[in-house]
Amino acid sequence: MAKRSDVLELAILGLLHDAPLHGYELRKRMTSVLGPIRAISYGSLYPALKELVDRGLITEEATSDQAAPVMSGKRARIVYTLTADGKDRFERLVADAGPDSWDDEAFNAHMAFFGRTPAEARMRILLGRRSRMEERLAALRTSLARGTERVDEYTLRMQQHGLEGVEREVRWLTDLITDEAGSQPRKDKS
Amino acid sequence: MAKRSDVLELAILGLLHDAPLHGYELRKRMTSVLGPIRAISYGSLYPALKELVDRGLITEEATSDQAAPVMSGKRARIVYTLTADGKDRFERLVADAGPDSWDDEAFNAHMAFFGRTPAEARMRILLGRRSRMEERLAALRTSLARGTERVDEYTLRMQQHGLEGVEREVRWLTDLITDEAGSQPRKDKS
DNA sequence: GTTAGCATGTAAGGAGTTACATGATTTT
DNA sequence: AAAATCATGTAACTCCTTACATGCTAAC
Numbered sequence: 001m002a003k004r005s006d007v008l009e010l011a012i013l014g015l016l017h018d019a020p021l022h023g024y025e026l027r028k029r030m031t032s033v034l035g036p037i038r039a040i041s042y043g044s045l046y047p048a049l050k051e052l053v054d055r056g057l058i059t060e061e062a063t064s065d066q067a068a069p070v071m072s073g074k075r076a077r078i079v080y081t082l083t084a085d086g087k088d089r090f091e092r093l094v095a096d097a098g099p100d101s102w103d104d105e106a107f108n109a110h111m112a113f114f115g116r117t118p119a120e121a122r123m124r125i126l127l128g129r130r131s132r133m134e135e136r137l138a139a140l141r142t143s144l145a146r147g148t149e150r151v152d153e154y155t156l157r158m159q160q161h162g163l164e165g166v167e168r169e170v171r172w173l174t175d176l177i178t179d180e181a182g183s184q185p186r187k188d189k190s
Numbered sequence: 191m192a193k194r195s196d197v198l199e200l201a202i203l204g205l206l207h208d209a210p211l212h213g214y215e216l217r218k219r220m221t222s223v224l225g226p227i228r229a230i231s232y233g234s235l236y237p238a239l240k241e242l243v244d245r246g247l248i249t250e251e252a253t254s255d256q257a258a259p260v261m262s263g264k265r266a267r268i269v270y271t272l273t274a275d276g277k278d279r280f281e282r283l284v285a286d287a288g289p290d291s292w293d294d295e296a297f298n299a300h301m302a303f304f305g306r307t308p309a310e311a312r313m314r315i316l317l318g319r320r321s322r323m324e325e326r327l328a329a330l331r332t333s334l335a336r337g338t339e340r341v342d343e344y345t346l347r348m349q350q351h352g353l354e355g356v357e358r359e360v361r362w363l364t365d366l367i368t369d370e371a372g373s374q375p376r377k378d379k380s
Numbered sequence: 381g382t383t384a385g386c387a388t389g390t391a392a393g394g395a396g397t398t399a400c401a402t403g404a405t406t407t408t
Numbered sequence: 409a410a411a412a413t414c415a416t417g418t419a420a421c422t423c424c425t426t427a428c429a430t431g432c433t434a435a436c
Contacts, residue, residue, distance in 0.1 A: 005423065024387050032337070033345075035352060036329045037294070044424055046389055076432080077387065104227070114344035139226050147222070154304035155223075161362050162225060165355065172351050195395065214415050231397055236417055266404075267415065 006093065006100065007109045008040065008048055013082065013090040014113040016058060022077040023049060033112040038105065049080060057086035090116075097124035102132040123180055130173040137166050196283065196290065197299045198230065198238055203272065203280040204303040206248060212267040213239060223302040228295060239270060247276035280306075287314035292322040313370055320363040327356050 015021060015029050023045055031039040052058045058080045082090070094110065094117045101110050107129050114122055140163045151159075205211060205219050213235055221229040242248045248270045272280070284300065284307045291300050297319050304312055330353045341349075 008423095022387075023389090032333050036326060041425055042387090042389075043391095043426075050389095108348070111344055111348045115342040136226055143222050152305040154301055157366065158298070158301045161359075165358070168355070168358070169351075176347065198395090212415080213417095214413095232416075233398075233418080234396055240417095 007034075007106050008044070009052070010090070010093045010106075010109050010113070011040075012045075012048065012052065013057065013086055013093065014109075014116070016080055016082040017087070017090055017113075017116065020079045020081040022063070022079050024077070026080070034105070034108060052086070053080075055085075056083060057089050058082055094118075095121045097121045097128060099128065101125050102128045119180070123177070126173055126177050126180060130170060130177065133166055133170050133173065137163070137170065140166060194238055194241060197224075197296050198234070199242070200280070200283045200296075200299050200303070201230075202235075202238065202242065203247065203276055203283065204299075204306070206270055206272040207277070207280055207303075207306065210269045210271040212253070212269050214267070216270070224295070224298060242276070243270075245275075246273060247279050248272055284308075285311045287311045287318060289318065291315050292318045309370070313367070316363055316367050316370060320360060320367065323356055323360050323363065327353070327360065330356060 011030050011033055012026065015026055015033070021029070023042070026049075027040060027042065027045055030045075034040070049058070049060070053060050060078050060080050063077045063079050094113050100106055102125070107125070110117070110125055117125075140159065144159055144163060201220050201223055202216065205216055205223070211219070213232070216239075217230060217232065217235055220235075224230070239248070239250070243250050250268050250270050253267045253269050284303050290296055292315070297315070300307070300315055307315075330349065334349055334353060337349075
């Protein structure tokens with residue numbers, strides 16, 4: 001049980017990929033990765049860690065007092081380490097460029113680990129995200145065009161602002177895609 | 191029971207303020223108001239409507255076939271109408287400029303009904319939202335400054351993009367606030 | 381000496397979604 | 409005659425948060 005929103009799993013696995021960490025530290029880094037909004041709570045994190053241990057993707061080890069591998073000698077921390085299975089799972093999760101990865105949250109999490117993502121998956125995620133944003137753009141433009149005049153000044157400005165935000169995101173994605181294509185010399189006949 | 195996130199309540203009450211509507215239509219309009227993301231499902235909407243009826247804020251009336259007040263004669267729709275108590279409740283909800291109203295979602299819902307919101311409340315909501323965004327800005331700048339060099343190209347560009355988005359929102363809010371102050375001639379001695 | 385931050389957890393509950401169930405009407 | 413859209417609802421379940429419980433260490 002516990003579907004546990006693949007993005008949380010991806011974030012934990014991805015962060016532990018760099019180095020073993022304990023829960024508290026993990027949470028702080030996650031807040032940077034997932035953005036200050038959408039910070040995960042301990043009530044979510046610790047059960048999720050427990051579940052990952054049960055599934056054999058990570059191991060837990062109590063760092064009792066001495067010989068802490070991390071500096072600043074606190075005490076009684078439980079350090080989580082990625083297992084080989086966990087690495088495999090992470091590899092599969094980052095390479096998954098399916099529709100779920102175009103979602104706002106999932107896309108953020110994916111980008112945070114683009115450094116460890118195969119180039120083809122990166123490209124497909126970027127392209128998918130962009131077409132998702134273009135759909136959103138079309139929907140917004142339609143409702144803007146449909147509702148002119150019958151809507152008040154405030155609603156109009158809000159919708160306009162939302163629209164421009166999405167346009168800006170599309171441009172940003174296009175830049176990333178261009179750069180991606182540039183650093184990708186040629187697929188077959190280079 | 192059922193705390194039912196004031197924003198859903200505000201949205202329903204606000205839309206029914208304009209005209210009586212049935213659930214299906216309500217949901218479509220809500221999608222425009224709350225944005226295409228964050229579209230409410232029927233599994234959420236209908237129980238919420240039932241609860242509002244129980245609380246005496248709206249009344250339900252089955253429009254059986256003939257004499258539909260809305261055009262396009264379908265059948266068996268349940269039309270919800272705002273009561274006097276519902277109007278009062280809406281009045282209090284829109285005028286509530288507390289910290290909850292600076293939240294992403296709540297702020298959107300509030301702005302959608304700014305046309306019916308007293309000027310002082312509008313100003314306080316705008317100001318509160320802006321300072322909320324400025325806090326977010328400070329947090330992002332800190333983590334940008336802290337993590338330079340040790341972070342990869344992708345993460346950097348993502349964080350940069352997020353930062354610019356928040357900066358843009360602050361400018362937009364500042365414009366709204368300026369306009370608001372301009373059209374507000376004088377409080378007492380006009 | 382008390383506030384703030386470090387550190388780990390659990391139980392209860394909140395706010396929603398998905399999937400299901402049903403059926404009429406309109407469009408293709 | 410099939411598919412899409414209109415229309416209303418319920419039960420189960422998901423994912424997450426809040427509040428609680430505990431205790432240690434560092435800074436002010």
